[in-house]
Amino acid sequence: xxxxxxxxxxxxxxxxxxxxxxxxxxxxxxxxxxxxxxxxxxxxxxxxxxxxxxxxxxxxxxxxxxxxxxxxxxxxxxxxxxxxxxxxxxxxxxxxxxxxxxxxxxxxxxxxxxxxxxxxxxxxxxxxxxxxxxxxxxxxxxxxxxxxxxxxxxxxxxxxxxxxxxxxxxxxxxxxxxxxxxxxxxxxxxxxxxxxxxxxxxxxxxxxxxxxxxxxxxxxxxxxxxxxxxxxxxxxxxxxxxxxxxxxxxxxxxxxxxxxxxxxxxxx
Amino acid sequence: xxxxxxxxxxxxxxxxxxxxxxxxxxxxxxxxxxxxxxxxxxxxxxxxxxxxxxxxxxxxxxxxxxxxxxxxxxxxxxxxxxxxxxxxxxxxxxxxxxxxxxxxxxxxxxxxxxxxxxxxxxxxxxxxxxxxxxxxxxxxxxxxxxxxxxxxxxxxxxxxxxxxxxxxxxxxxxxxxxxxxxxxxxxxxxxxxxxxxxxxxxxxxxxxxxxxxxxxxxxxxxxxxxxxxxxxxxxxxxxxxxxxxxxxxxxxxxxxxxxxxxxxxxxxxxxxxxxxxxxxxxxxxxxxxxxxxxxxxxxxxxxxxxxxxxxxxxxxxxxxxxxxxxxxxxx
Numbered sequence: 001x002x003x004x005x006x007x008x009x010x011x012x013x014x015x016x017x018x019x020x021x022x023x024x025x026x027x028x029x030x031x032x033x034x035x036x037x038x039x040x041x042x043x044x045x046x047x048x049x050x051x052x053x054x055x056x057x058x059x060x061x062x063x064x065x066x067x068x069x070x071x072x073x074x075x076x077x078x079x080x081x082x083x084x085x086x087x088x089x090x091x092x093x094x095x096x097x098x099x100x101x102x103x104x105x106x107x108x109x110x111x112x113x114x115x116x117x118x119x120x121x122x123x124x125x126x127x128x129x130x131x132x133x134x135x136x137x138x139x140x141x142x143x144x145x146x147x148x149x150x151x152x153x154x155x156x157x158x159x160x161x162x163x164x165x166x167x168x169x170x171x172x173x174x175x176x177x178x179x180x181x182x183x184x185x186x187x188x189x190x191x192x193x194x195x196x197x198x199x200x201x202x203x204x205x206x207x208x209x210x211x212x213x214x215x216x217x218x219x220x221x222x223x224x225x226x227x228x229x230x231x232x233x234x235x236x237x238x239x240x241x242x243x244x245x246x247x248x249x250x251x252x253x254x255x256x257x258x259x260x261x262x263x264x265x266x267x268x
Numbered sequence: 269x270x271x272x273x274x275x276x277x278x279x280x281x282x283x284x285x286x287x288x289x290x291x292x293x294x295x296x297x298x299x300x301x302x303x304x305x306x307x308x309x310x311x312x313x314x315x316x317x318x319x320x321x322x323x324x325x326x327x328x329x330x331x332x333x334x335x336x337x338x339x340x341x342x343x344x345x346x347x348x349x350x351x352x353x354x355x356x357x358x359x360x361x362x363x364x365x366x367x368x369x370x371x372x373x374x375x376x377x378x379x380x381x382x383x384x385x386x387x388x389x390x391x392x393x394x395x396x397x398x399x400x401x402x403x404x405x406x407x408x409x410x411x412x413x414x415x416x417x418x419x420x421x422x423x424x425x426x427x428x429x430x431x432x433x434x435x436x437x438x439x440x441x442x443x444x445x446x447x448x449x450x451x452x453x454x455x456x457x458x459x460x461x462x463x464x465x466x467x468x469x470x471x472x473x474x475x476x477x478x479x480x481x482x483x484x485x486x487x488x489x490x491x492x493x494x495x496x497x498x499x500x501x502x503x504x505x506x507x508x509x510x511x512x513x514x515x516x517x518x519x520x521x522x523x524x525x526x527x528x529x530x531x532x533x534x535x536x537x538x539x540x541x542x543x544x545x546x547x548x549x550x551x552x553x554x555x556x557x558x559x560x561x562x563x564x565x566x567x568x569x570x571x572x573x574x575x576x577x578x579x580x581x582x583x584x585x586x587x588x589x590x591x592x593x594x595x596x597x598x599x
Binding site: 019025026029030104105108109110111113114115116266267 | 301342344345346363364365367368370372374376378379380381382383387390391392394395396397439443
């Protein structure tokens with residue numbers, strides 16, 4: 001009788017490579033019913049661009065861009081908004097991960113399957129990048145249609161925005177793996193807001209007092225903003241490789257910390 | 269699992285008798301948490317062997333080390349010491365391969381509250397690398413098996429405790445596991461929901477799936493387990509079939525005498541000579557005897573004792589536990 005109720009499966013159940021993709025599928029299953037939430041993230045970035053960029057632009061006039069190039073303020077600020085939205089998307093995604101880790105204990109059930117901590121980290125970051133990448137692509141298209149892109153180098157701004165997303169997704173995951181609970185999340189937000197304001201986002205670093213400028217140079221968002229601004233304005237030089245390297249190294253290091261810490265926390 | 273792994277597990281895991289292969293084999297297994305002064309030993313060197321096709325139980329009070337043992341077997345908690353083989357493989361190196369052949373029903377609800385009932389099963393099948401189509405048909409079969417077909421599109425939050433437990437059991441079966449681990453499968457359920465769960469587990473057992481369960485209910489252990497070990501403070505106090513354990517550590521019957529004034533010390537002195545052994549609990553006295561009716565008659569003969577009730581019952585695993593540890597199971 002049980003044989004009828006539970007016909008045996010072919011033994012296809014085995015550990016697979018790249019099992020992290022199943023975490024992506026899980027998130028897709030959930031967001032299938034929440035399309036508006038997905039669209040919201042795109043409009044957030046767009047509203048920033050329209051209000052700060054276009055609104056303030058008329059008051060400010062031109063600014064000095066990378067390589068001494070004179071830029072309209074909107075051209076200057078748009079790539080920074082792109083970088084900031086890649087950062088925000090990744091940070092918001094780490095809230096979701098935090099909830100799954102501490103509130104719903106969802107990962108405990110996942111870890112009872114062949115999926116490993118590393119698969120979870122890869123899967124959640126991949127999802128974050130897919131979502132963020134879609135926003136970035138749409139944002140770039142809007143920038144191009146508004147004439148805010150002045151170089152074919154801008155094609156590389158999409159992978160560069162994905163890199164910014166990766167670095168912050170990995171940092172977010174590392175933060176989630178280190179902090180003890182929701183109260184500590186305040187610290188994450190306390191770090192994110194000044195970084196958003198003072199990473200050469202709204203004004204060139206040369207206008208900052210020296211100590212602030214040096215602090216900004218140490219922050220990952222500054223390197224994201226500089227990388228994207230260089231690409232969309234066509235001010236490409238060897239310095240961009242430094243920004244690129246910084247983001248890659250920080251992201252890889254954060255990913256390494258995150259997986260180690262999550263293993264220590266979850267596999268007790 | 270691949271064919272070669274199956275062969276390896278059969279050879280490696282075979283018992284000396286050459287009977288059913290051992291799916292779990294633990295020697296001197298230890299689990300400790302913390303370091304230095306804060307070190308707490310949850311599992312203190314246990315030897316366990318679980319054979320294919322049997323239902324094996326860990327019986328013991330809260331904090332006995334049952335859940336820690338289950339997590340080590342489920343490869344989600346590394347052992348601190350000793351050796352452990354599950355499905356013939358080493359959890360330290362082959363965790364994913366072992367977990368591919370296991371079903372796990374954890375003690376706490378760990379369902380995905382953001383997904384529907386059916387999607388919980390579908391995505392869990394994906395975690396095992398099953399094709400989408402197989403996941404969907406498997407989900408529908410399993411929902412029928414645990415009588416949740418009519419709730420398939422509901423959100424998990426709207427289910428009752430018993431339904432959630434049934435869904436968790438269904439989820440544990442999605443990969444057609446060789447062995448299912450159930451940690452306190454009916455704790456927190458009302459009697460009716462417990463019986464539904466027991467009945468499903470019984471069907472699973474009959475279909476040849478190996479079951480390992482922890483419980484602090486002796487009736488659950490007696491109903492479901494072919495063999496069990498009694499755990500206390502991280503150690504195994506005794507092991508065997510429920511009947512063997514009762515025979516080895518208990519008499520056939522028990523007389524329970526309950527003094528009207530709740531004062532047990534003095535009546536216990538009077539009654540001590542009437543049975544092979546007595547246990548004095550805060551509210552009653554247990555007399556272990558092979559002839560319950562005779563002993564009960566002798567007890568009631570003591571008119572000077574003001575007893576509210578005297579009853580005869582069969583000995584249970586509760587009595588075994590009391591004998592072995594001096595404590596009751598559920599406090």
